Amino acid sequence: xxxxxxxxxxxxxxxxxxxxxxxxxxxxxxxxxxxxxxxxxxxxxxxxxxxxxxxxxxxxxxxxxxxxxxxxxxxxxxxxxxxxxxxxxxxxxxxxxxxxxxxxxxxxxxxxxxxxxxxxxx
Amino acid sequence: xxxxxxxxxxxxxxxxxxxxxxxxxxxxxxxxxxxxxxxxxxxxxxxxxxxxxxxxxxxxxxxxxxxxxxxxxxxxxxxxxxxxxxxxxxxxxxxxxxxxxxxxxxxxxxxxxxxxxxxxxxxxxxxxxxxxxxxxxxxxxxxxxxxxxxxxxxxxxxxxxxxxxxxxxxxxxxxxxxxxxxxxxxxxxxxxxxxxxxxxxxxxxxxxxxxxxxxxxxxxxxxxxxxxxxxxxxxxxxxxxxxxxxxxxxxxxxxxxxxxxxxxxxxxxxxxxxxxxxxxxxxxxxxxxxxxxxxxxxxxxxxxxxxxxxxxxxxxxxxxxxxxxxxxxxxxxxxxxxxxxxxxxxxxxxxxxxxxxxxxxxxxxxxxxxxxxxxxxxxxxxxxxxxxxxxxxxxxxxxxxxxxxxxxxxxxxxxxxxxxxxxxxxxxxxxxxxxxxxxxxxxxxxxxxxxxxxxxxxxxxxxxxxxxxxxxxxxxxxxxxxxxxxxxxxxxxxxxxxxxxxxxxxxxxxxxxxxxxxxxxxxxxxxxxxxxxxxxxxxxxxxxxxxxxxxxxxxxxxxxxxxxxxxxxxxxxxxxxxxxxxxxxxxxxxxxxxxxxxxxxxxxxxxxxxxxxxxxxxxxxxxxxxxxxxxxxxxxxxxxxxxxxxxxxxxxxxxxxxxxxxxxxxxxxxxxxxxxxxxxxxxxxxxxxxxxxxxxxxxxxxxxxxxxxxxxxxxxxxxxxxxxxxxxxxxxxxxxxxxxxxxxxxxxxxxxxxxxxxxxxxxxxxxxxxxxxxxxxxxxxxxxxxxxxxxxxxxxxxxxxxxxxxxxxxxxxxxxxxxxxxxxxxxxxxxxxxx
Numbered sequence: 001x002x003x004x005x006x007x008x009x010x011x012x013x014x015x016x017x018x019x020x021x022x023x024x025x026x027x028x029x030x031x032x033x034x035x036x037x038x039x040x041x042x043x044x045x046x047x048x049x050x051x052x053x054x055x056x057x058x059x060x061x062x063x064x065x066x067x068x069x070x071x072x073x074x075x076x077x078x079x080x081x082x083x084x085x086x087x088x089x090x091x092x093x094x095x096x097x098x099x100x101x102x103x104x105x106x107x108x109x110x111x112x113x114x115x116x117x118x119x120x121x122x
Numbered sequence: 123x124x125x126x127x128x129x130x131x132x133x134x135x136x137x138x139x140x141x142x143x144x145x146x147x148x149x150x151x152x153x154x155x156x157x158x159x160x161x162x163x164x165x166x167x168x169x170x171x172x173x174x175x176x177x178x179x180x181x182x183x184x185x186x187x188x189x190x191x192x193x194x195x196x197x198x199x200x201x202x203x204x205x206x207x208x209x210x211x212x213x214x215x216x217x218x219x220x221x222x223x224x225x226x227x228x229x230x231x232x233x234x235x236x237x238x239x240x241x242x243x244x245x246x247x248x249x250x251x252x253x254x255x256x257x258x259x260x261x262x263x264x265x266x267x268x269x270x271x272x273x274x275x276x277x278x279x280x281x282x283x284x285x286x287x288x289x290x291x292x293x294x295x296x297x298x299x300x301x302x303x304x305x306x307x308x309x310x311x312x313x314x315x316x317x318x319x320x321x322x323x324x325x326x327x328x329x330x331x332x333x334x335x336x337x338x339x340x341x342x343x344x345x346x347x348x349x350x351x352x353x354x355x356x357x358x359x360x361x362x363x364x365x366x367x368x369x370x371x372x373x374x375x376x377x378x379x380x381x382x383x384x385x386x387x388x389x390x391x392x393x394x395x396x397x398x399x400x401x402x403x404x405x406x407x408x409x410x411x412x413x414x415x416x417x418x419x420x421x422x423x424x425x426x427x428x429x430x431x432x433x434x435x436x437x438x439x440x441x442x443x444x445x446x447x448x449x450x451x452x453x454x455x456x457x458x459x460x461x462x463x464x465x466x467x468x469x470x471x472x473x474x475x476x477x478x479x480x481x482x483x484x485x486x487x488x489x490x491x492x493x494x495x496x497x498x499x500x501x502x503x504x505x506x507x508x509x510x511x512x513x514x515x516x517x518x519x520x521x522x523x524x525x526x527x528x529x530x531x532x533x534x535x536x537x538x539x540x541x542x543x544x545x546x547x548x549x550x551x552x553x554x555x556x557x558x559x560x561x562x563x564x565x566x567x568x569x570x571x572x573x574x575x576x577x578x579x580x581x582x583x584x585x586x587x588x589x590x591x592x593x594x595x596x597x598x599x600x601x602x603x604x605x606x607x608x609x610x611x612x613x614x615x616x617x618x619x620x621x622x623x624x625x626x627x628x629x630x631x632x633x634x635x636x637x638x639x640x641x642x643x644x645x646x647x648x649x650x651x652x653x654x655x656x657x658x659x660x661x662x663x664x665x666x667x668x669x670x671x672x673x674x675x676x677x678x679x680x681x682x683x684x685x686x687x688x689x690x691x692x693x694x695x696x697x698x699x700x701x702x703x704x705x706x707x708x709x710x711x712x713x714x715x716x717x718x719x720x721x722x723x724x725x726x727x728x729x730x731x732x733x734x735x736x737x738x739x740x741x742x743x744x745x746x747x748x749x750x751x752x753x754x755x756x757x758x759x760x761x762x763x764x765x766x767x768x769x770x771x772x773x774x775x776x777x778x779x780x781x782x783x784x785x786x787x788x789x790x791x792x793x794x795x796x797x798x799x800x801x802x803x804x805x806x807x808x809x810x811x812x813x814x815x816x817x818x819x820x821x822x823x824x825x826x827x828x829x830x831x832x833x834x835x836x837x838x839x840x841x842x843x844x845x846x847x848x849x850x851x852x853x854x855x856x857x858x859x860x861x862x863x864x865x866x867x868x869x870x871x872x873x874x875x876x877x878x879x880x881x882x883x884x885x886x887x888x889x890x891x892x893x894x895x896x897x898x899x900x901x902x903x904x905x906x907x908x909x910x911x912x913x914x915x916x917x918x919x920x921x922x923x924x925x926x927x928x929x930x931x932x933x934x935x936x937x938x939x940x941x942x943x944x945x946x947x948x949x950x951x952x953x954x955x956x957x
Contacts, residue, residue, distance in 0.1 A: 019667030055683030075671035
């Protein structure tokens with residue numbers, strides 16, 4: 001059974017920076033939201049935590065594409081992460097969490113685990 | 123005159139290589155050639171055998187084709203093994219017939235050693251040598267869940283990889299206390315084990331198998347001498363090889379104590395008409411279990427049969443580089459340091475999983491051997507040092523330190539002598555490569571086709587490319603210098619495109635001259651070019667996404683995601699009031715404070731959201747940004763000069779402040795450092811800077827393109843006794859010429875070394891205006907100096923730009939939870955995982 005999830009508004013369109021990322025705080029921890037206006041879809045969300053350093057910095061990396069896939073380069077040690085899959089290009093055994101993200105009017109919605117439900121179940 | 127007959131027994135890699143060499147030689151005309159192969163297939167590449175499980179077919183792995191053999195007039199008899207050898211009558215027999223020879227070549231190779239363990243004949247026990255073996259393993263694996271490889275050497279791990287590819291839970295059982303005991307030491311073996319276990323292969327060392335019996339939960343059960351056991355569905359023995367010398371034994375040729383057909387330097391056995399090459403041959407009490415020495419023997423024998431009196435096999439380098447289960451492993455020369463007096467240098471980064479060991483001679487001058495685990499990027503350079511006896515640098519440890527932490531750059535192809543062996547499989551030297559390029563080979567592919575370099579084990583691919591590129595470049599041939607996959611141009615090309623076409627945004631440049639969306643290579647490079655050309659604020663909307671995080675947030679990111687702040691302190695001169703402000707700000711935000719090497723103060727540990735607040739205070743106190751984050755002018759270091767010092771002859775502090783204020787903010791291909799010394803005592807260490815100025819009685823001497831850091835270089839004396847104005851004018855020109863012509867991330871020192879014509883050429887351009895561009899260079903520099911703005915001042919005054927400094931845009935008060943702190947020597951610092 002698919003785990004219960006919920007969609008939360010995390011920021012607005014005005015908060016986004018074209019061709020770059022911003023960080024938001026969610027129940028699931030820090031998440032990086034990227035806006036690549038020349039792609040369709042243009043919004044991507046992955047964990048903000050760089051798995052190689054443990055620091056919350058991925059939103060501050062340089063975005064772009066490699067072989068057509070959208071990527072962000074970690075600002076610390078420069079590994080690349082596929083924004084669609086979260087997989088690290090230099091080491092495919094490493095993968096950061098990805099989140100579904102969508103635009104609802106002016107709001108950016110992010111799909112995260114339904115914490116309250118989990119708490120009740122536990 | 124009728125032809126003589128040459129018979130080759132064995133059609134493996136070495137046998138095939140011998141034929142390739144021999145049929146191309148004049149001596150081949152004297153012989154009819156007959157080849158016997160035991161296997162059904164033509165010689166194939168056993169080095170890449172495991173690729174058979176990942177999609178390669180025999181055709182992919184084959185060394186040649188049947189057509190090739192017939193075109194060469196070689197009679198090939200496959201699936202026909204020679205059963206007896208009669209030396210007196212010079213005849214061999216097979217189940218199909220009897221054949222006479224004049225010269226006989228044994229290239230029978232080796233067979234896998236299977237330890238005499240009870241139960242080893244079980245149908246699900248295998249060896250790993252031929253395509254037939256692999257077919258049998260594949261069939262057995264279909265119904266199985268797990269597999270054991272007995273033997274943790276090079277081939278054993280290769281086999282374990284193959285079992286993993288077949289979807290089995292793989293185990294490696296090794297008798298020795300570590301993996302790859304021949305090539306690796308204890309630390310290297312331990313790291314390799316750790317990495318392989320991380321990949322899901324279970325490793326069992328110090329296990330001696332006593333019996334193989336029926337299993338309870340799997341097909342087989344292995345009992346070990348320590349009373350433990352392991353259940354598995356199949357077993358692959360890979361416990362070493364033994365020379366295939368049965369034929370030689372039965373015909374009373376001289377055989378080594380532990381097997382192998384004894385050969386001399388001419389690869390000839392105790393019978394002058396019988397020769398042996400490859401893994402069946404024992405030379406100087408040694409069997410060579412690698413393909414490269416076998417190839418060398420094959421070439422030697424071909425020359426011997428052509429009556430070359432000088433031809434001799436003189437041993438071979440047993441260095442190996444390979445990827446085992448995706449883990450880099452390299453072993454060079456005397457890896458265990460057995461040479462008397464040998465010393466070791468070890469680098470062991472357990473965090474990154476890198477282990478490197480160098481074995482150096484007693485006098486510290488030459489590299490005897492090396493071990494690498496986890497990262498083979500240093501292999502080529504180390505191998506060249508070891509093979510060619512190139513003198514080690516003064517600090518040899520730099521060869522294995524990570525780059526950026528004192529690590530030396532790889533040995534450039536230019537540093538290699540003509541005799542340097544580039545491809546040891548096919549014995550191709552740098553000189554050979556130069557020759558075929560001179561003879562008309564114009565690219566890598568044709569050099570490979572002509573010399574066969576890099577077509578053996580493939581370990582030299584990167585080195586070969588470097589040598590070919592460098593040699594082609596020397597001859598004026600175009601080499602691919604594309605910045606990245608998005609731009610088919612070098613940085614210099616892009617600079618001209620931007621400048622000439624007046625391009626002001628990355629988007630325009632990539633849509634007109636590139637493809638795709640860009641990446642972390644081209645974006646900052648173009649960002650820097652745009653800044654040099656047009657000097658717009660780096661946080662202008664179009665430029666923000668181009669910058670490295672340090673430029674984006676105008677501070678230096680540290681390992682826990684916080685930033686350090688370096689305000690500009692021109693010339694290192696600071697008033698007590700300003701020093702107090704730095705102290706107060708540091709106290710208020712609990713910032714770790716350190717004096718830098720460039721006579722400034724570095725404040726560490728500021729969060730993203732604190733940066734603008736801190737800078738508001740610093741700007742109010744009269745500070746400007748120090749560009750410590752940028753590829754731009756850092757500091758101009760100075761000694762106190764003639765205003766105080768009794769030896770000083772000029773006002774070095776005054777000149778340093780003037781230079782710092784002129785060049786601050788200029789974006790360059792890399793950082794730029796300067797220094798001014800007030801007399802020849804050189805207290806400011808100006809000769810180690812990109813631009814160094816030393817006072818004389820009559821003015822200033824200018825040194826250019828020096829460097830400290832990981833590859834020190836003394837600056838070259840460029841001009842002497844310059845007036846203040848002449849000094850500025852000269853630096854303007856050199857700086858701008860560098861900015862326009864250097865590669866991405868190329869410091870002035872490397873730029874100078876690669877500049878055709880070197881120092882003399884630069885003097886012509888700058889001092890004699892040989893290109894007629896000096897006025898333009900000066901004007902460009904004047905424009906940049908005239909449009910300088912303190913980036914931080916502009917940023918804190920602009921609410922839109924300040925929005926970028928929110929840690930989390932939806933929760934401004936949220937503190938980053940991963941930042942953990944401790945106190946050391948009275949100051950706060952991040953908790954480090956290793957401490």
